[in-house]
Structure formats: C-alpha cells, structure tokens
Amino acid sequence: MLKNIFIEVGLIARFTGRFFVEVFKPQFEFKEFLRQCFYIGNKSLPLVVITAFIMGLVLTMQSRPTLLEFGAQAWLPKMISVSLIREIAPVITALICAGKIGSGIGAELGSMKVTEQIDAMDVSGTNPYKFLVVTRVMATTLMIPLLAILADAVSLYGGYLGCNIKGVVSWDLFWNQIFDTLVFGDILPSIIKTFFFGFVIGIIGCYQGFNSSKGTEGVGQSANSAVVISSLLVFIIDLLAVQITDVLNLN
Amino acid sequence: MTTNKPIIKKESVISINDLNKAFGDHKVINEFNFNLFRGENVVVLGKSGSGKSVLIKLIIGLMKPDKGTIHVLGNNVPELNSSELDEMRVKIGFLFQSNALYDSMTVRENLEFPLRRHWIKTSKQDVNALVIEALTNVGLPETIDMMPSELSGGMRKRIALARTLILKPEIILYDEPTTGLDPITGKEISQLMLDIQKKYNTSSIIISHDINCVKIVANRIVMLIDGTCYATGTFQELENSKDPKVKQFFE
Numbered sequence: 001m002l003k004n005i006f007i008e009v010g011l012i013a014r015f016t017g018r019f020f021v022e023v024f025k026p027q028f029e030f031k032e033f034l035r036q037c038f039y040i041g042n043k044s045l046p047l048v049v050i051t052a053f054i055m056g057l058v059l060t061m062q063s064r065p066t067l068l069e070f071g072a073q074a075w076l077p078k079m080i081s082v083s084l085i086r087e088i089a090p091v092i093t094a095l096i097c098a099g100k101i102g103s104g105i106g107a108e109l110g111s112m113k114v115t116e117q118i119d120a121m122d123v124s125g126t127n128p129y130k131f132l133v134v135t136r137v138m139a140t141t142l143m144i145p146l147l148a149i150l151a152d153a154v155s156l157y158g159g160y161l162g163c164n165i166k167g168v169v170s171w172d173l174f175w176n177q178i179f180d181t182l183v184f185g186d187i188l189p190s191i192i193k194t195f196f197f198g199f200v201i202g203i204i205g206c207y208q209g210f211n212s213s214k215g216t217e218g219v220g221q222s223a224n225s226a227v228v229i230s231s232l233l234v235f236i237i238d239l240l241a242v243q244i245t246d247v248l249n250l251n
Numbered sequence: 252m253t254t255n256k257p258i259i260k261k262e263s264v265i266s267i268n269d270l271n272k273a274f275g276d277h278k279v280i281n282e283f284n285f286n287l288f289r290g291e292n293v294v295v296l297g298k299s300g301s302g303k304s305v306l307i308k309l310i311i312g313l314m315k316p317d318k319g320t321i322h323v324l325g326n327n328v329p330e331l332n333s334s335e336l337d338e339m340r341v342k343i344g345f346l347f348q349s350n351a352l353y354d355s356m357t358v359r360e361n362l363e364f365p366l367r368r369h370w371i372k373t374s375k376q377d378v379n380a381l382v383i384e385a386l387t388n389v390g391l392p393e394t395i396d397m398m399p400s401e402l403s404g405g406m407r408k409r410i411a412l413a414r415t416l417i418l419k420p421e422i423i424l425y426d427e428p429t430t431g432l433d434p435i436t437g438k439e440i441s442q443l444m445l446d447i448q449k450k451y452n453t454s455s456i457i458i459s460h461d462i463n464c465v466k467i468v469a470n471r472i473v474m475l476i477d478g479t480c481y482a483t484g485t486f487q488e489l490e491n492s493k494d495p496k497v498k499q500f501f502e
C-alpha cells in the first residue's frame with residue numbers, strides 16, 4: 001500500500017517533469033490552448049461566482065454575533081476581508097475547479113486513451129503530450145488564478161451585503177476599511193498560490209486520464225481520482241503556502 | 252469472382268525478424284518472421300486475441316518489442332527516436348480497429364489532423380481539396396461538418412479509413428477495415444482498397460476476418476497462430492490446405 005503510493009508519486013513526478021521539457025519545445029498549440037481557457041472559464045464561472053458570493057455573505061453574517069460580544073462590529077469588514085482573500089476565496093475556487101475541471105480533464109483524456117485516440121494522434125505525427133497535456137495545464141494555471149481573483153471580488157461584495165443586513169456600512173466606508181486592512185503581504189501570496197492550485201489541477205487530471213485503464217470503469221476511476229488527488233494537493237499546497245509566508249514574515 | 256494475383260517478389264518494404272512480444276507471462280508474438288513486398292496486399296488471419304493488432308502496433312512503433320527487429324523502409328523501428336519515427340509514420344497509414352476518431356472534432360478536423368505536421372506545407376485550398384477527395388473516396392462527402400457521434404458505426408469506419416488514406420501513404424496497415432459494415436459497403440471498401448493498391452502501388456497489411464474481403468484484396472495470406480507465422484500462401488493454396496488448423500478459417 002505504502003509502496004504503491006510512493007510508486008504513484010514517482011510516476012506523477014516524472015509526468016510533471018515531462019511537462020517542463022515539452023513546454024519549451026517549439027510549436028505551441030495556441031488554438032487548443034485558447035479553446036481550453038474558454039472552456040474552463042465558461043464551465044466553472046457560474047459556480048465560482050455563486051459559491052464565492054454565498055461564502056462572503058454567510059461568513060459575514062456568522063461573524064457578526066461574535067464581534068458584537070466585544071462591541072467590535074466595526075471590525076467586521078477588516079476581519080472578513082482577511083479570511084476571504086487569504087484563504088476562503090482561493091481555496092473554494094480551487095476545490096470547485098478540482099471538481100469540475102479536474103474531473104472533466106480526467107474523463108476526457110481517459111476516454112481518449114481507452115478509445116485509442118491518443119495513439120491515433122501519435123501516429124498522426126502530433127505529440128499528444130504537447131497537444132493535450134501542455135495546453136490543458138497551461139490553461140488551468142492561467143485561468144484558476146483569474147477565477148480566484150473574481151471570487152475574491154464577488155465574495156467581498158457578498159460580505160458588503162452581509163454587513164448591511166443588520167446595521168449600516170456605506171459602500172465607501174466598507175471598501176476604505178478593506179483597502180486599509182489588506183496589505184501586499186495578504187494579496188500577493190494568495191494570488192501566487194492559486195497558480196500552483198491551477199497547475200496541480202491540470203497536471204493531475206491529465207496524469208489520471210493518460211494512465212486510464214481500459215474500459216468505461218477505468219475512465220470513471222480516472223475522473224474520480226483526479227478530483228480526490230488534486231483536492232488533497234490543493235490543501236497540501238495551502239499548508240505549505242502558509243508556512244512559507246510565515247518564514248518570509250508576510251503573515 | 253477472381254482473387255488478387257500474387258505479386259512477383261522484389262523489394263521488401265517491411266521486414267520482421269525474430270520478433271517477440273509478451274505481456275507478463277503471456278507470450279503474444281513469438282519468434283515471428285515476415286516480409287512485406289512492395290505493391291503487395293498481405294492479409295493476416297488469426298483467432299481473436301492471437302495478437303494481430305499487437306503485431307501492427309509493433310510495426311508502427313506504438314508498442315516496443317521485447318526482442319527482434321522490424322525494418323520499415325530500411326529503418327529499424329524500435330531504434331528510431333521520436334522525430335525519425337514521425338518521418339517514417341508519414342509514409343504509413345494506420346487504421347485502428349476501434350477507428351479512434353477524435354470525438355471532440357468534426358469530420359473535417361479529423362481528416363485535417365494528419366496534415367498538421369509542421370513540416371508539411373500545404374495551402375488552405377489544397378487541404379480542403381484533399382479532405383473532399385478523401386471523403387469522396389469513401390462515399391461520404393456530405394458528412395464533412397458532422398461530429399463523429401452523429402455517424403453510424405459503418406460511417407465512422409469509413410471516415411477513419413479516409414483519414415488513414417489522406418496522406419497517400421506508401422504502406423497501409425488496416426485493422427479490420429470491413430468489420431461492422433454491411434456486405435455491399437464491405438465489398439465497396441474492399442474494392443477501394445484494391446483500387447488504391449493499383450493506383451499508387453501501395454503495400455498493405457490487412458487484418459480481417461471477412462472472407463469476402465480477404466478473397467478480393469489478398470495477394471498473399473499469413474496465418475498468425477500461437478504467435479508465429481504458421482503458414483503463408485495465396486487464398487487458393489490455403490483454402491485447399493490439408494492442415495485442419497488452417498482449413499478452419501475458410502469454412
């Protein structure tokens with residue numbers, strides 16, 4: 001069992017290593033890259049927006065009673081903005097994308113694998129790794145940060161509405177407070193880590209798809225493991241990110 | 252109905268020596284020797300699971316043999332690097348048993364795929380003309396903008412055949428070209444294979460169970476039994492063979 005995990009980790013590392021070799025080879029598949037970017041954005045945008053909005057709103061509403069005990073409800077925008085920007089919006093976005101995009105890539109490449117479409121590309125003189133994997137991984141690495149930034153904005157808007165359900169905070173005051181609170185050290189690490197989230201979601205989805213075993217069951221399994229492993233890695237990266245920012249004194 | 256005449260043997264385009272391939276303990280190809288001569292259509296006959304598909308995948312370089320050499324147009328396939336392999340594959344058409352049409356692409360994009368190689372310089376009009384010619388050859392010009400999922404099984408087979416033939420390869424490897432077709436279409440496809448052979452002097456390996464197709468296209472038949480080249484000869488020779496292992500295929 002433990003041995004299998006190590007073997008799997010080794011294989012994923014090798015698959016990832018290949019990405020860095022292939023990405024620098026000429027003939028970038030730009031059209032396929034754009035298609036994937038559009039697809040990713042299009043597919044997860046509504047879900048990301050709705051979830052981020054609700055998270056912002058709910059977090060604010062639930063934090064208010066606690067702050068009220070200390071008579072500190074004026075701190076509400078400060079507090080929620082830090083938790084939303086630093087943690088909740090990026091991680092929720094990544095998890096949604098792991099579920100939607102990661103499983104989609106795993107299933108798509110998995111079914112291409114079992115129906116020999118990947119072999120057919122090879123025979124047709126197009127490097128399937130470059131055409132399928134490099135484009136998808138680049139697309140997730142670019143699009144998930146964009147979606148996360150959008151989620152930041154939407155969740156803060158949810159927070160603003162949450163503040164105004166019981167009590168009044170003007171639009172200007174709310175944003176002034178947030179921008180006074182948030183510093184470079186809050187925003188930058190939270191954006192940087194989403195690039196890593198995007199990368200692992202793409203690479204794990206592709207890895208699972210490429211190594212799909214024969215049959216429909218194999219495809220389902222690929223999609224499933226893509227979600228499980230990439231969600232787990234999102235949390236692990238999150239954990240590492242907090243340690244690193246700590247060391248760099250950005251907390 | 253007359254059968255295809257044997258070819259006077261001269262230059263060999265594929266030459267296989269002492270080929271071995273096993274999956275675990277299961278020896279699929281065992282000490283296999285074989286020559287394909289220019290302009291010749293050879294049919295490979297064998298039971299289901301006898302390793303016919305594995306054999307042609309070894310030839311195109313999708314699988315690596317455990318032992319032995321496969322010389323295709325003078326190059327030993329297992330020793331080629333990826334760009335040499337690609338150069339060789341332009342001259343070889345490969346029809347997958349499962350068709351392996353790209354199901355996220357239209358029929359047109361499927362056929363254009365082998366022309367994507369960056370070192371093939373063709374203008375847009377030429378590409379279009381090639382696509383239409385290939386589709387007309389298989390009798391399906393009206394499907395050009397359809398998706399593979401909208402086609403019937405037999406139509407998919409014919410589109411896959413068109414994709415195989417679009418680069419006018421010197422050597423064609425057909426994996427069950429007429430399986431799943433009605434007898435009339437099957438006969439048309441067999442006739443098309445024969446026409447291509449005559450017109451471009453192509454050499455082909457054809458895997459088929461369809462005795463009618465075999466009768467039309469074969470110059471020579473090779474029996475793949477127990478991983479070796481068990482018997483070889485013309486249709487008549489093998490049909491009149493006394494060996495029960497050979498005879499059973501013709502009953």
Ligand SMILES: Nc1ncnc2c1ncn2[C@@H]1O[C@H](COP(=O)(O)OP(=O)(O)OP(=O)(O)O)[C@@H](O)[C@H]1O
Nearest residue numbers: 274277279297298299300301302303304305306348
């Ligand atoms: N990737 C693989 N891994 C393990 N075993 C394999 C693999 N591919 C083929 N085999 C085995 O090799 C044997 C030959 O398979 P192959 O697909 O060549 O049969 P075939 O002669 O084409 O049969 P059919 O007429 O049914 O297509 C089978 O027993 C199969 O189990």
Ligand SMILES: [Mg+2]
Nearest residue numbers: 303304348426
């Ligand atoms: Mg087969």
